[in-house]
Amino acid sequence: MSFHEVRLPARLAFGSTGGVERRTEIVTLASGFERRNSPWAMGRRRYLIGANLRSLADMAALTAFFEARRGRLYGFRFRDFADFASCAPGGTPAAGDQVLGTGDGTRAVFPLVKAYGDPGSGPGEGLQRPITKPVEGSVRLAVNGIAVSGAGFSVDATTGVVTLARAPGKGTVVSAGFLFDTPVRFDADRLEMTLESFDAGRMAAVPLIEVRV
Template identity: 45%
Template sequence: MAFHEVRFPTDISFGALGGPERRTQIVTLSNGYEERNTPWHHSRRRYDAGMGVRSSADLEDVIAFFEARAGQLHSFRWKDWSDFRSAKGQAPITPEDQEIAIGDGETVTFQLRKEYRSGAQSYARPIAKPVRATVRVAVAGNEMHEGIDWSLDDTTGEITFVAPPESDAPITAGFEFDVPVRFDTDTIQIAMSRFNAGEVPDVPVVEVRL
């Protein structure tokens, strides 16, 4: 298997249904209280690409994409239209959107990440598939320049500085990103009579760990 650095057609993923999934193990004790635990530190996203298929041309594009990935064999990029930016809402992306690390004067490589915060709790999501042309980086509030101060591996989401940021300096970034996914089926079944009547095919897609 391999990761294909190609994005699923965005006009089709725009209409897809899906979002994050968590796995929680719940044990109800004899006194009625519960013990809850999870084996997953990171959430996993699932989508139904079939919900975005609106025409026979869309259907042809999905089948071609599915065949080129050999079904579940090869993974690919997916644009989650509900969550693909470092900035909130329609705010412009800035190099200070997300704090990704604090400099220690030695480390030069840092993983992009996005923080989700509610109240006192937060979750830091690693970003492995940034969109190269959108990435901006700053150190202690000063924007750095790609190709001069830092470089990006857009296949892993790692930023590498030419020189290590100073100790205690906040390292921040702004970016758009894709989700690494694969098809969650080796079969796509379509009845054209029902498709023409408004029934959409079932095309499940699931996030993969990298």
């Protein structure tokens, strides 16, 4: 997939709106009961940015970023300020935040994930979201609650895959804490701006959509 490993500057995202969308197919039977199904295993995030920009300098910066991505052609990193860490909002990521898996004595590779809901509360409840764009240098790792030094593992910041120098023993729990970006692309091939004075203007909201990488 065409993707640029660059992050949209945070100042250009202030005042953004967005959230998660799902796709659910519902069939109502003659009895009144419903059959519900979703073709999507994961939700997809959408955002609107740029509507609060007034500085011509900031609008020029967003235009330059848009042009460098060739509009919708290339994806990029986006900091979703409502969901960008392994911990609760306002907290500091710790090595025990998210369980990545259980060692079997031979497996040394563990993809980063973030859990939503309560996986143990019942069938179909809880979800693990793959984290494919961790912030470089932010990942903290632990095996059975004991922190692993930086020399004991490596992280591919472009895929979110963690590789330990030694495979964890059978039954040991591998966990991690981290910061991450959401991979997105522009969902329009056009920017619209209005000049309101010599040094100020107004920009129409620019849509972003999450991409699978």
